[in-house]
Amino acid sequence: MSAIVVYVLLLKAIATSFAGMGSLPQIQQDFVETRHALSVEQLNQAVLVGRSTPGPIGAYVVSVGYLAAGWPGAIAAWLAMMTPALAAIPLVVLMQRWLHLPRVRAAVDAVVIASAILLLASGFRMAADAWRQLASAQLSQW
Amino acid sequence: MELLRRTFTANGSLDEADNAGLVAVSRLTPGTNILAYCVGLGWSLHRWSGALSALVASSLPASLIICVLTAAIVRVDRYPAVRMVLAVAVLAATLLVFSSAASLLRPYLRRPALVRASIVAIVSGAMLLADVTPVRILLLSAALGAAISGSARPSDVE
Numbered sequence: 001m002s003a004i005v006v007y008v009l010l011l012k013a014i015a016t017s018f019a020g021m022g023s024l025p026q027i028q029q030d031f032v033e034t035r036h037a038l039s040v041e042q043l044n045q046a047v048l049v050g051r052s053t054p055g056p057i058g059a060y061v062v063s064v065g066y067l068a069a070g071w072p073g074a075i076a077a078w079l080a081m082m083t084p085a086l087a088a089i090p091l092v093v094l095m096q097r098w099l100h101l102p103r104v105r106a107a108v109d110a111v112v113i114a115s116a117i118l119l120l121a122s123g124f125r126m127a128a129d130a131w132r133q134l135a136s137a138q139l140s141q142w
Numbered sequence: 143m144e145l146l147r148r149t150f151t152a153n154g155s156l157d158e159a160d161n162a163g164l165v166a167v168s169r170l171t172p173g174t175n176i177l178a179y180c181v182g183l184g185w186s187l188h189r190w191s192g193a194l195s196a197l198v199a200s201s202l203p204a205s206l207i208i209c210v211l212t213a214a215i216v217r218v219d220r221y222p223a224v225r226m227v228l229a230v231a232v233l234a235a236t237l238l239v240f241s242s243a244a245s246l247l248r249p250y251l252r253r254p255a256l257v258r259a260s261i262v263a264i265v266s267g268a269m270l271l272a273d274v275t276p277v278r279i280l281l282l283s284a285a286l287g288a289a290i291s292g293s294a295r296p297s298d299v300e
Contacts, residue, residue: 055200055203056201057174058177076163081205082197086179086188088168091171097260102291109250115280119246126235133228134229
């Protein structure tokens with residue numbers, strides 16, 4: 001997978017999420033299910049590495065990029081992680097103008113709730129795969 | 143975020159009102175909240191140079207460590223004992239995924255927002271079961287949220 005594709009896919013996942021781990025469902029869909037660039041196990045490892053490291057929770061995408069395309073992928077993932085954060089600058093201005101409108105606020109709230117539901121589903125998939133991996137590792141030891 | 147607030151309010155660069163605004167912006171910015179908070183803080187202190195240096199400083203060290211750790215795990219992953227330890231660690235990490243989801247939902251579990259939040263959650267869950275892609279689920283949820291907002295007040299949540 002090329003670094004540019006990694007950047008575009010991760011940017012899509014990150015830009016449509018509202019929490020560090022919120023990008024996980026879209027990454028699962030794009031990298032594991034659609035493009036088969038990563039196995040479920042590799043994605044779980046990326047999440048694990050992200051959690052074992054101090055810093056932003058969403059930085060696990062760097063590990064995703066590394067596993068999908070090596071160092072260029074890691075750099076692309078780092079850039080993809082940083083890009084949406086720059087939206088904070090115009091958002092400071094926009095928030096003062098539009099967020100008091102009930103419909104705008106309700107739409108934002110709905111996106112946050114939906115991303116939490118997607119995150120729960122990803123958590124269940126992760127746990128199921130880790131459980132399978134644990135069982136197979138135990139079998140191979142015996 | 144709390145550490146940044148304490149540091150910058152202590153030296154007078156930030157007041158509580160500014161901090162509240164930055165927290166709201168960080169919640170509304172797509173992606174990782176802490177990065178958006180740092181960009182907002184950097185911007186309010188030194189405009190572009192502040193925003194960019196805050197962004198790099200808050201993301202680069204962790205990213206480098208993650209690359210090194212990932213490379214190390216890839217090398218030792220073939221050993222069954224290592225795989226077993228990793229599987230247990232992944233199971234523990236799933237707890238964090240659940241807690242992230244819970245912290246996103248928590249503000250909506252109070253009475254005025256609960257009904258609308260439940261409707262959005264049920265519809266999102268149904269779309270998920272129907273194999274609708276995550277991006278479409280988020281877009282349709284936003285449309286649904288705006289459609290059912292009715293007489294909602296901004297103070298309903300938070």
